[in-house]
Amino acid sequence: MRRLWHTPWRFLLILWTVVPLYFRYFRLWAKKRWFGRSTPPEVWSRVHTKSARAFYRLAVRMRGGLIKVGQIISTRVDIMPPEWVAELSKLQDEVDPQPWKVIRKRLTSELGAPPDELFAEIEEEAVAAASFGQVHRATLKDGRRVALKIQYEDIAMKLSCDLFVFRCAVPLFNVFVPKIRLRTIYEEVKKALTTELDYRQEAEYTRLVGENLGEVPHIVVPRVVEEFTTEHVICTTYFEGFKITDAAKREAAGIETLDLIQKLIRAYAHQFFVDGVFQSDPHPGNLLVRGGEEGAEVCILDFGQVKVLPRGFQRKLVHASVAFMGRDVDGFIRAVSKMGVLSERDVEIARPIIQEFFDEMYEMTPTDLKDIDIEDMKEKIQSVIDRIEGIHIPQDIVLYGRAISLLSGVIAGLDSHVNGILVAKPMIMEALMRPENFAPLEEDEGAEPQAAAVA
Structure with missing residues (x-):
């Protein structure tokens, strides 16, 4: 809880978006549930569009666990409204990366020396940016092409706030599905997201899954480069x-x-x-x-x-x-x-x-x-x-x-x-x-x- 109140603005901004979004849908659900009145498709479309855009803006601004939720929603083209899929699909690869000077400082702190001294070449422009970190291409001094994933410095604090909001939302959504224990799902996702912050653990699982899939043809898992892997940085071979x-x-x-x-x-x-x-x-x-x-x-x-x-x-x-x-x-x-x-x-x-x-x-x-x-x-x-x-x-x-x-x-x-x-x-x-x-x-x-x- 102490970490949460270090960023009260984040907590309030999330609520400012999520609460109106929730009640938009609750109003339409209640109208059908209690009064038997259907909602025209064009009204649903407007609600979907407005809600999806609001959530996208929130996720991009706040990052953290919100982007993870948006990524899941955007892949469900078979069950999610197209308005949500179209808007949140941008979270897959259109999240703005942090400036290079911030990432360079993070790399120097984690690896013990400036990146230009450790690598033959490193691209200052990120090739991908996501919820917990961003990826930069680099070339080792032995000529191998690698991908460096660098975790954002403030992500742990942001995630603690997001998880608190999700925990508060569980009983609200359980109103719609009272006999499904959403708290169980929340606890597993919480454990999963907090563990994801440890890149050494990720390196261990990269090696394990890579070994397991070694017998499956045409499937590639990047190899970990131990020398440049820490708790907050992971270095793997690059797949073109x-x-x-x-x-x-x-x-x-x-x-x-x-x-x-x-x-x-x-x-x-x-x-x-x-x-x-x-x-x-x-x-x-x-x-x-x-x-x-x-x-x-x-x-x-x-x-x-x-x-x-x-x-x-x-x-x-x-x-x-x-x-x-x-x-x-x-x-x-x-x-x-x-x-x-x-x-x-x-x-x-x-x-x-x-x-x-x-x-x-x-x-x-x-x-x-x-x-x-x-x-x-x-x-x-x-x-x-x-x-x-x-x-x-x-x-x-x-x-x-x-x-x-x-x-x-x-x-x-x-x-x-x-x-x-x-x-x-x-x-x-x-x-x-x-x-x-x-x-x-x-x-x-x-x-x-x-x-x-x-x-």
Whole structure:
């Protein structure tokens, strides 16, 4: 709390934007909920546009955790209003960097000498700027091209303020979804974001995921350069590529979209279902591509947000995914029940909506999803939620859900007619066949302690 009041202006400015934004939507929700009055599409569009622009201005000005939230929203082209997606997509790579003199001072403090003495060459203009830091290209004295990510000096204080606001917002948003424990999600995200401030931890996970994905063809993870890595600076080899969502450059490089989607899904299926260790922040700014003689290569960047799943939980995740692929409702319910999502009493109540979800949505593409009656589906889901004790979201699944959400948005942006579920099916089945996953869930020996999350 003491840090928060060092920047009272930040706290007040966030509230000045977020409170009116919240009540804009609350008013429309209440009109429908309490009086049964629908809102015309043009009114919704105006509210979306005004709210998205206000949030974008706030995030760019305040930086910190607000940009992280905006990046997640901007990737959900399949479910978010286009006004929000268009406005917040600028947060992926249009955030203004800090001046070079500020960054040079930070580098000198962290590395013990001015950067021009340590590197053969370093570019003063940032190649990317994000919520917690910015990236500069440099050349080592041995000729290797590297990327230097430098953390902003005041980011810890800003993040503490943002997390306080998010914590205050949790009970407000729980009014809309009273039986979903948003506090669990908040606690996991809080742990993830605060851990992301330690770049030494990020370096460890960069090495780990790089080793794990070494057997997956056409996937690149940068290598850490230890000599120039500290708690607030991380140095990695540089990947010469472009954002995965840049359609013009993909076409010029002769990269096939479906092939790219398959490689991306294979990389994440391997992390989810084989390794149990995954980068949980796959927004477009962290996914680069380039053409090659043997096909396109995908580079995964930024391992500040990594999740390590407990072994037992990972097995349940594999079994739930395989049951979904096979439309095995009983198997799916058994797996999610063992995860602790539903109580035994609630299983039969939830079964009809799960069955309908399997029947209606299994083969849908993102384009198809936009054509379904969302209000009808929401009412059916709400009718089930109203009758059960509550949906518990285990902390181990929060960042997994976040990664799936971001990945789905990226795939929808690449080709809205591709069904990522069907593309992933053979990869998930392959994971099930591995000896460590093949045994039935009944052989699990209870819950394992939760692994640390890094985000």
